[in-house]
Structures are given as C-alpha cells and as structure tokens.
Amino acid sequence: MFDLESIVRKNIQVLKPYSSARTEFKGKATVFLDANESPFEHELSLNRYPDPLQWKLKRKLSKIKGVKPEQIFLGNGSDEAIDLIIRIFCEPGEDAVQIFPPTYGMYQVSADINHVMTIKTNLTADFELPESIAWPKVSFICSPNNPTGRLISRDRIMELTNQAGGIIVVDEAYIDFCQEKTILTWLDEMPNLIVLQTFSKAWGLAGARLGVAYASQEIIELMNKVKPPYNVNELTIQKGLEALSKVDQVKERIAYLIKQRTFLSEELAHISIIKKVYPSDANFILIQVDDAKGLYQKLLDQGIVVRDRSGMINLENCLRITVGTKEENKRLLKAIKNIE
Numbered sequence: 001m002f003d004l005e006s007i008v009r010k011n012i013q014v015l016k017p018y019s020s021a022r023t024e025f026k027g028k029a030t031v032f033l034d035a036n037e038s039p040f041e042h043e044l045s046l047n048r049y050p051d052p053l054q055w056k057l058k059r060k061l062s063k064i065k066g067v068k069p070e071q072i073f074l075g076n077g078s079d080e081a082i083d084l085i086i087r088i089f090c091e092p093g094e095d096a097v098q099i100f101p102p103t104y105g106m107y108q109v110s111a112d113i114n115h116v117m118t119i120k121t122n123l124t125a126d127f128e129l130p131e132s133i134a135w136p137k138v139s140f141i142c143s144p145n146n147p148t149g150r151l152i153s154r155d156r157i158m159e160l161t162n163q164a165g166g167i168i169v170v171d172e173a174y175i176d177f178c179q180e181k182t183i184l185t186w187l188d189e190m191p192n193l194i195v196l197q198t199f200s201k202a203w204g205l206a207g208a209r210l211g212v213a214y215a216s217q218e219i220i221e222l223m224n225k226v227k228p229p230y231n232v233n234e235l236t237i238q239k240g241l242e243a244l245s246k247v248d249q250v251k252e253r254i255a256y257l258i259k260q261r262t263f264l265s266e267e268l269a270h271i272s273i274i275k276k277v278y279p280s281d282a283n284f285i286l287i288q289v290d291d292a293k294g295l296y297q298k299l300l301d302q303g304i305v306v307r308d309r310s311g312m313i314n315l316e317n318c319l320r321i322t323v324g325t326k327e328e329n330k331r332l333l334k335a336i337k338n339i340e
C-alpha cells in the first residue's frame, strides 16, 4: 500500500524551507520595506518579487482544470517538476526511477544529475506498457508518449497506479492534441499519482518556461518546500494569466494543428522513401525511413530541421516531425518529394 511518508527522503521530511519576505508577511500594507527591493515603480511591477506560490495563476488554472489550487505546483517548465520529484523521493546512490523507453529524455538526465539509477523497462513493439515492470519509488509514464506520439492505455496506467507502492508520474505534455481526456480526475482517489502538464506545447509558451504538476495537497506541499522560492518569474506569471484568458484561441489552434496532422500524415504515407508513418496523438509525427541520417541531412540542406530519433530503442531509422503551419508543412512535403 502507498504510504507517502515512508518514501520521502528523511532530509526532505525534516527540511525547514527558506522563508522569504513575501511568505512571512501576511496582512494588508501599502509600504513595503521588507524585501530590499527597489521602491521605484516599474510598469510591469518588476521592481517587486513575484508571489512565491503564484496563487492568482493557480486560482485561474484551478477553475479551468477543476483541480484545487492547493493541488497545483507551477515550475520553471515541467523539467523543474521532474527534477523536484526525483529529489524529494530518491536517495542519491541508493534509489532508482523507472522509465519506459523510447520516451522523453529528461527523466533519465534528471535522474543522472541526482545520482539516481534508472531502471529501463522498454515499451512493447506497439508502444504499450509491458506486462512485467519494476516497482521503484518513482515511475515516469509519458502519455501521449514522446517521441512515439502514442497514448498509453489508460486501463494499464490505472492498474499500475493502484498497485504501486511508489509514485506514478504521468506526463501529459501532449494531452491537448488527443481524443482521450486527461486523467486529472483520478487525483482524488490516487494519492500516489502526479500528473504533469505544460504551457510549452498547445498553450504556445515554450519560451516563458511554465510547467504544471497536479497531485495531492501533501505532495504539492513537499514540492513547494524544496523549490527555489521565486521559481516562476513575474513576466511568466503575467503571460500565463494572459494565455488562460484566451482559451478559445488555444482551442482553435489545437484544432488547426490536429487537422494539419491528419493532412501531413496522409501525404507522408504516399512518399516512397517513407516506410512507415506512425499514428499520432500529439503535435508531431514519427516516421520510419530507409536512411534517417541521410534524410535528416538533406532536409537540413534545404533549411528544414526535424528530430533524428533513430538512436533510440525500437526506433531504428525514425525521424520525429513537429506539425507546423500549413505553409511549413507544405514546404516540408515539397522538400521530401525533391529528395525522393
């Protein structure tokens, strides 16, 4: 059975977090002489430290996602959340995390940086979770998965999460591009589930660095305790708020990209040097060709950069192509047909 306290590192359990001026002050004031800031007003309030817990942004996100503000962590990209999760639970040189390759590279890099071992349990040939898995303190499941583009069966994720004595992280960076709904609704019944989402893809804010983790209030409190006090800057908070007030535009753009994904997949399938076009639940398409390195270079010669994923397990000669605008996709197709 899952017992949060028993899997948190001891030093984190006893950690007394840094208390910032903005955290300690509660009440109403008009003169702020507590944080050694510059008193000269800046048009974007940048002379002041930002809210360390970003409550305004969390409240707005909370309404859209149907999750309590206290169950939301905001970070400097989801990559910050991945690092924090590993640091909270995994003892360096002792514990391990589990990943399911081929998958997103940051889980392993983050584990390596923290001197935490990585157990690699490969996905099956059709990119599903295998029968036999390990049960470490933390497992990362990416669904829809990068770079395969496929959703992982929800039933299997549910089964696994219910059985696990450790944390199951489900990375939903691409959830907006697929038919299946988010599993955020499971949080109430699954104390060991952490769901990651991001403003970097469908929300169009990769440059602002804003990632989200949803989990039990207890897990979020641990993440807040360990994070740098002002991990999300004021500009990013403002841009995040702005994005959340344009939900309709985001939905339109998602619909546009899904349409382009269908168009691009169909066109790619007709090109003879492309052996396989994998179905996609994300904003990118995985293809298998005869010579991935060659095609990659020839596309680059025409000014088009895609991602060579052929070094990864079960992805021999595979390229990952992000779905772009209609014009960009047409340029890509023209370039590949030239090469053909």
Ligand SMILES: *Cc1c(COP(=O)(O)O)cnc(C)c1O
Pocket: 076, 077, 078, 079, 080, 104, 142, 146, 171, 173, 197, 198, 199, 200, 201, 206, 209, 210, 211
């Ligand atoms: C792009 C991506 C992210 C987003 O990372 P950020 O740090 O939020 O930009 C997270 N997970 C996966 C699988 C991704 O592909």
